[in-house]
């Protein structure tokens with residue numbers, strides 16, 4: 001009887017320890033998520049308040065941070081009765097614009113935009129960006145290239161000195177499906193590092209972009225001092241490459257939401 005009691009006690013304490021450490025971990029995970037979401041929200045809000053005015057055409061980026069920007073934009077359009085046309089950079093952005101009852105435009109009717117607001121996976125000291133972590137980069141780059149300003153909104157984890165310091169998943173490159181192997185080989189031979197085909201989640205096989213293409217993630221060598229403008233140009237010239245997630249010399253201003261509730265802005269030198 002005694003032995004059985006001890007066994008039960010031990011099992012009980014083991015289970016108790018297991019569940020309490022699980023709850024502690026999930027509690028700290030949700031605190032981090034809350035802090036990141038709050039940082040995204042305040043950055044998005046400031047950017048929308050400072051860059052959107054009546055009668056403007058705004059490019060709407062993709063990702064999780066842009067959701068906060070669209071929410072704020074919808075609030076302002078409603079309360080201030082603004083006339084704003086929104087040009088999406090992805091299927092997700094299009095849905096956000098429609099769900100928030102904003103006015104949907106496109107590049108055929110509005111080939112010149114006042115501003116594009118978008119997120120980023122990493123922003124280095126020169127305001128060179130890595131984008132495409134969520135599979136959207138080509139339409140983002142096209143829309144940004146048509147805008148007078150590209151305004152980036154991000155939480156504090158996206159800020160880095162050099163690309164690759166924070167974002168470890170590599171540089172996304174959108175490719176025509178039949179070309180993914182030769183493009184991977186050429187990038188590896190030219191620059192080194194590792195290139196992987198991005199696989200879909202909840203679907204067998206590769207991820208397919210909004211444009212019907214594949215994404216390669218290039219984990220570039222971090223021990224070399226890569227010159228991003230020339231890297232971008234070289235990769236873009238490889239037949240089969242549609243676009244890279246490297247945004248060089250395009251950023252007008254970055255809004256970083258910080259953990260203390262403030263927003264730090266950075267502009268090109």
Ligand SMILES: O=C[C@H](O)[C@H](O)[C@H](O)COP(=O)(O)O
Pocket residue numbers: 061062063064065066118119120121131132133134135136137140
């Ligand atoms: O493919 C996704 C886009 O480039 C996003 O703008 C980028 O990944 C940042 O997304 P998030 O705001 O979710 O960090």
